[in-house]
Amino acid sequence: MHDRVVVTGIGMVTAVGNGRESTWEAVRDGRSGVRRLSGVPGLPDDSMLAATVGDPTVDEYQLRNLPLAAQAAREAIDDSQISHFAIQPARIGCAVSATMGDTPRLHALRTGEDTKESSSSWSEDWHWMPNAISSYLAEEFRLHGPRLCNSTACATGAIATLQAVRAIQDNQCDMALAGAVQTIHPLLAAGFKNMRVLANHEDPTQACRPFDANRSGFVMGEGAAMLMLERLSHAVARRAPIYAEIVGGRLCGDAHHVTDLNVESDTLSRLIQDTLKTSKLVPSDIAYINAHGTGTLQNDVMETRGIRESFGRAADSVCMSSTKAVLGHLVNAAGAVELAISILALRDGFAPPTVNLTDPDPECDLDCIPFVGRQEKFEHALKISIAFGGHLAAIALRRWSDAGDRQAEIFTRRSA
Numbered sequence: 001m002h003d004r005v006v007v008t009g010i011g012m013v014t015a016v017g018n019g020r021e022s023t024w025e026a027v028r029d030g031r032s033g034v035r036r037l038s039g040v041p042g043l044p045d046d047s048m049l050a051a052t053v054g055d056p057t058v059d060e061y062q063l064r065n066l067p068l069a070a071q072a073a074r075e076a077i078d079d080s081q082i083s084h085f086a087i088q089p090a091r092i093g094c095a096v097s098a099t100m101g102d103t104p105r106l107h108a109l110r111t112g113e114d115t116k117e118s119s120s121s122w123s124e125d126w127h128w129m130p131n132a133i134s135s136y137l138a139e140e141f142r143l144h145g146p147r148l149c150n151s152t153a154c155a156t157g158a159i160a161t162l163q164a165v166r167a168i169q170d171n172q173c174d175m176a177l178a179g180a181v182q183t184i185h186p187l188l189a190a191g192f193k194n195m196r197v198l199a200n201h202e203d204p205t206q207a208c209r210p211f212d213a214n215r216s217g218f219v220m221g222e223g224a225a226m227l228m229l230e231r232l233s234h235a236v237a238r239r240a241p242i243y244a245e246i247v248g249g250r251l252c253g254d255a256h257h258v259t260d261l262n263v264e265s266d267t268l269s270r271l272i273q274d275t276l277k278t279s280k281l282v283p284s285d286i287a288y289i290n291a292h293g294t295g296t297l298q299n300d301v302m303e304t305r306g307i308r309e310s311f312g313r314a315a316d317s318v319c320m321s322s323t324k325a326v327l328g329h330l331v332n333a334a335g336a337v338e339l340a341i342s343i344l345a346l347r348d349g350f351a352p353p354t355v356n357l358t359d360p361d362p363e364c365d366l367d368c369i370p371f372v373g374r375q376e377k378f379e380h381a382l383k384i385s386i387a388f389g390g391h392l393a394a395i396a397l398r399r400w401s402d403a404g405d406r407q408a409e410i411f412t413r414r415s416a
Helices: 020-029 058-080 103-111 118-124 132-140 153-169 186-195 232-237 266-278 297-316 331-348 402-415
Strands: 005-014 049-051 092-096 175-182 223-231 244-253 286-290 319-321 380-387 391-399
Touching: 005 020, 005 058, 005 153, 005 232, 005 331, 020 331, 058 132, 058 175, 058 223, 092 132, 092 153, 153 175, 153 223, 153 244, 153 331, 153 380, 153 391, 175 331, 223 232, 223 331, 244 266, 244 331, 266 297, 266 380, 266 391, 286 297, 286 331, 297 380, 331 380, 331 391
Parallel strands: 092 175, 286 319, 286 380
Antiparallel strands: 005 223, 005 244, 175 223, 244 391, 380 391
């Protein structure tokens, strides 16, 4: 049997908070970080809506990614208290997602517009590489275990977490930093605009409207989230703080279309069923779902149908919300940030709201927690991520009950 994996540290930086607790407070209160950007060079729209961290300068896209990722990583590492213990660096992994590299710089290197010598440019400006942030964090924080990196669009952060879980269960490491970072990139912004999936509204804070009949799309967001994952026996031995247990997760692919979603939702239904099965859970065990919930016409209907098909009658009892109207759509980092939010929801027994849900779409007929969050102690939560390219991921979480869970784990180890 695989050793259980728990979360012992969380770090976040978003448009609504400069850390874990400030972000969580804003999400709980439904305070949107979406605003109108004007005069930012490189963006396809001079009045684009986005939830940004500070005032972005697109030309420094990759340079802004590094400090955001490092800030979230530092908070997660400090939160896990590993600095107080002698832990071998080779037993700590790093699974941080790929993101788009410094494409303007890369173009300058290719065309010869860069005035530096080619050899020094490639070695000094290595941050154009997709794995740059994972390597940077591993070196910065002495994480010398396995380095993992994936690029799977909006499911990237969730998949990075599952990669880290597998590395721990395979005994490649005892701990792993897992997460993702995203800042506004001109190529992404232009692509989304051309696809007509970006929302607009006179009031920026009301533009993104997940599950609402008047929804028109999402707004891009910036930020980072990092989780410190750890083998349960290792965490118990050092008396580490524990947030939650990752009890299972699954990935699957939908071959329907590169960008369009299959609203029949057969693949999503199968993904959810497989996730619950591997987690040894039944639908009625799940009390809260953190949806992908982009606010696009296809996503919200497809997600609702997939949950209804997989949950059966239990779908009428589960509550679900999307936090993208507050945080924006963080693309690569969406799964990581929203997974962190789900863990904090378990910790505090509070399901965050779906803001701007004034006129629910009849086809999105689940309990989507409009406007005001719900105080409710629940044991299990489910995080769903749906990405362009057909990448789907789901992760099941269990709330940590400190005294009872620790005693059970200690008993299990002594009996083994």
